[in-house]
Amino acid sequence: MNADRTPSRLALRRFVLVAVWLPVVLTALGVAVQLVLLPQMPAAIAVHWNAAGAADGFAPAWSQPLATIVFGLGLPLLIALTSLPGLRRGERGPTYRLMGATAAALSALVTVALTWTFVMQRGLDGSTAAPTVWPALIAAFVAAAVAGVAAWFLQPRQESMDAATTRATPLAVSANERVLWMRTIGMNRGAAIAIVAAVLVIAACALGAWATGAEPILVWVLMGVALLLLAFAATTLAFHVRVDDSGLHVGSVLGIPRFHVPLADIESAARVEVNPMGEFGGWGLRLSTGRRFGVVLRAGEAIEVLRRSGKRFVVTVDDADTGAALLEALVSRAASRP
Template sequence: MTTARPADPTTLSRLALRRFVLVAVWLPIVLVAVGVAVQLVLLPQVPATIAVHWNAAGEADGFAPAWTQPLATIAFGLGLPLLIALTSLPGLRRGDRGMTYRLMGATAAALSALVTVALTWTFVMQAGLDSSADAPTVWAALAASFLAAAAVGVAAWFLQPREAGTDAAATPAMPLALAANERVLWMRAVGMSRGAAILIVAAVILVAASAVVAWVTGADPVLAWLLTGVALLLLVFAETTLAFHVRVDDTGLHVDSLLGFPRFHVPLAEVTSAARVDVNPVGEFGGWGLRLSTGRRFGVVLRTGEAIEVLRRSGKRFVVTVDDAGTGAALLEALVERAATRS
C-alpha cells in the first residue's frame, strides 16, 4: 500500500504563480481578444452610434460612437484584471501565499468575463439595426454576463492550487531589559503608503467633483445624492485611515487615528505575546486600511513591511504596520514579563 506524498512547497509555489498568471492575465487576454474580434467583424453592420447605457427599465438612454465599444472592452475587460494582477504578482513572487491571492486571480478572470460578455453581447444585438434608438432591452445581456462571470470565476478558482496561508503565529520578540520600576514609553506615527494614499485622495476628489457636476447640471436628484453620499463616505474613510499614532506603555498597545477615531487598545493583561512580522497587505489582508484576515487576525494595515503582531489571550491577533516594529514588540514582551513577575 502506498500513500500520497505531500507536494513540495517550492513546486507548489511555482505552480500557484503560473496558474495565477494563467487565470489573471492570459485568460482575460484571450477573452477580450475574442470579444473585440467579434465586435470588429460586426462593426460595419451596426449603426454609427450605438446604445451603451440602459435605464432601470432596461431601455437605452445613453449612446456613443460604435468604434468606442471595442476600446471600452479592452480598457475594462483587460485593464481592470491586469491592475489586479499587477498588485498581486509582486507578493506572489516574494513567496507570499494564501487564499487572498487565489481569490484575486478568480476575481480578475470573472471581471474580464463579465465586462467582455456584456459589451460584446450589447454590441452584437445592435447589428442590422437602422438606429440605436431601436436597441432591444439589456436584460439578456446582463444575465449572460453574470452567468459567464460566475462560471469563469469558479473555474479560475479551482484551476489554482490550494495553499495554506502564511498566517501562522509568529515567534515572540526577545524582551527588552527593564528595571523593576522603570517607566517606559515607545511611540511612532505611521501613514498610508504613498501609492494607496494617492489613490484614496484621487477617489475622493473624483467622486466629489462628480457630485458637484451632478448638482450644477441638474442631473437626476437620486444620482446627485448618491454621489454626494459616496463622496462623504470616502472623505470620512480617508480622514480616519490615512495615518495613526502607535504607542506602547505599561497599559498595553494603543493605535489611534490622527483624528482620535477609530482607536484601538490591547490591554497589557490581554497580551499573550508580541512579535515583529512582515506584512503583505494584498496577500494577507486583501488590501489596505482596517482589515480582517484568516487566523482570527485584525489589522491596521497601511503599507507593506514590518508590523507589530499581538496575540491576545482569546486567540485573536491584532496587527499594525509601523516602523521600528521590533522595538515596540520587544517592549511589549518585556512589559508582559514584568507584569507576570509582579502578580
Template sequence: MTNATTTDRSDRVVRRFVLVAVWLPVLLVAVGVAVQLALLPQVPSTVAVHWTAAGEADRFAPAWTQPLMTAVFGLGIPLLIALTSLPGLRRGERGATYRLMGATAAATSALTTVAFTVSFVMQAGLDGAGDAPTVWVALAAAVAAAALVGVGAWYLQPHQQAAHDTRAPATPLALAAGERAVWVRAAAMTLGGAIAIVVAVLSVAVAAVASWVTDAEPLLAWLLTGIALLLLVFAATTLAFHVRVDDTGLHVDSVLGVPRFHVPLTDVVSAARVEVNPMGEFGGWGLRLSTGRRFGVVLRTGEAIEVLRRSGKRFVVTVDDAGTGAALLEALVERSAVRS
C-alpha cells in the same frame, strides 16, 4: 527533495495566478473584441451603451468605441489586480486572499467582456440605436459568466498556506527589573494613497455640488452628498495613526482620536514583525479584514506589527520600526508572565 518540492509548488502558485489573472482575461477580451469587430459592419454607426433602471437605452456612442471599452475595462481591472498582487506572491507570501484576487480578476474580466459583447451583438441588424432591446439579457449572461469563470479560476489555483500561520514571535528586548519602556511611532498612508483618497473625496464632493446646482434628480444629489460625507469621514479617520507599545499593551489611535484600537497586554500571546502586501493580503488599504482571522490597520506596503491574541485572532498595523515595537511587546508580555 523537500526544498525542490517546495520550490516547484511555489512556482506553480505564481504560474497559476498569472494564468487566471492575466492570460485568461487576455483570452476572454480577445474573443469578445473579435466578435464585436466582426459584427461592426452590421450594427448602427451609433449604439446604445447605457440603459435606465427600466432597461431602456438612454445613452449612445459611436459603435467603434464598444470594442475599445471592452479591451480597456476587460483588461485594465484584472491587470491592476495582478500588478498589485504579484510582488507579494513572488516574495513568497501566500494565503487565500491571493487566490481570491486571481479569481476576482478573471471574474471581473468575464463580467465586463460578456456584458459589452452581448449588448453589442443584440444591436446587430437594427436600423438605429434607439431600437436597442432591453439590457437584462446581457446582464444575466454577464453575471452567469462571471460566476462560472470566477469559480473555475479559484479551483485552477492550488491551495495556499498563509505565511502568517508559521511566523515566529519577535525576540524580546532585554529589560532590567522594574525598567519602564515605551515605544511610539506615527503610521501614515503613503503619499500616493493619500492623494488618491483626497482626489476621490474632492471629485465626489464636486459632483454632489454640481448635482444640486444643476437641479439634478434629488435622489442622485442626496446619494452623491452622502457618499462625499462618508469618504470625508473615511479620509479623516484613516490617513494617519499613532502607534504605542507600553506596559498596558498595544495602542493604535487615529490622529483624530477615532477610531481607537487597544490590545491589552494580558490578551497578547505573541508579537511579530511581518511584511504586508495590502492588496494581496487584505484586498486594499485602510481598516481591513483578511483570512486567518486577521484585522489590520493597513496604510502601506511593508513592515508591520502582527499580534496574535488569545482568541486566535490577529491584529496587524503597518508602521516603521515594527521589529522594535514587536520585540518590546514580547518583552513586556514575558515580564508580565513572570510576575504573575
C-alpha cells in the same frame, strides 16, 4: 529552496494565465465580433437601460468596442498589476488566488454584457428600438460565475503566509518604573498615492457629471464614493502607536479610528514580518485568517499581540522589537504583582 519556489512559480504562471491571458482572449473575441458587425449597426446604440429594462442612454456605435477594451481588459489588468509584484517575489496566499479569479470573472462579465447588448441591436432602425437588457445581464453574470470558478480551480491552492511568531524577550523593567514607547507609522507611498489619485479621479467624474447635466442620482453616488474614499484616506494614512502601563494603543492621527488592547487582555506579544497582500489582502484596516485583525500600512516589521480570547491584533510599525519586548515586560510585571 527549490521545492518551495516550484509552487510559487506554478502559482505565478497560473495567475498570469487567468488574470492576463484569459481577459486578453475574451476581450479580443468580443471586440472582433463587434467590429465585424459595426457596419450593420445604427449610428447610435443603447448603452444604458433603466430598472424596467428599457433603453434610456445612448452613444455612438463605435464607442462600444472601445468600452469593451477599457473595462473588459483594462480593469482585469489593473488587478493583475497590483498582484504580480508580490507573486514574482515568491509570496503566496489565498488572496492572490482570489484576485486572479476576480480578474477573469470581471473580464467575462464586461465582455459578454457589452458584446451581447451590441449584437442584439444589429440591423435596428434606431437605438430607441433596442430590446430589453435582461437576457444580456443574465448571460453576463452566468459567464462571470463560470469564468471565476474555473479561474479559481485552475490556480493551485495557496496556503496563507501568516508569519510564525516567537514571543518577544521582555525588557528589563523595575517594579515601580514608569515606561512609555511611541512611534508614528504612515502608509507606504504607493498605496497613499493610489488612494489620493482615486479620490481625485472620482471627484472629477462627479464634477463632470454635474457640469454635463447628468442624472442627479449619478452625481450624488459619485460624490458619495469620493467622500467615502476621502474619509478613508484621512483616517488611515497615518497612525500613532503607543505602549504604556495600560497596554497597546493604536490610533489614527485624526483621532478615529482608535484601538486599545488592555494589558490584562494580552497573552503575549511578538515582533513579526507582515506581507500585506499575502496575509491581509491589501493595506489599511484588514482582517485575515487565524482570527487576525491588522492596521497594515506597509510591508515589514510589526507588533502582533495575542489576546487571551485567541484573537490576534497586528500593527505595522518601526522598531517593533522594542515595542513587543516592552509589552512582554509590562505583562510579566502585572502578572507578578499581588
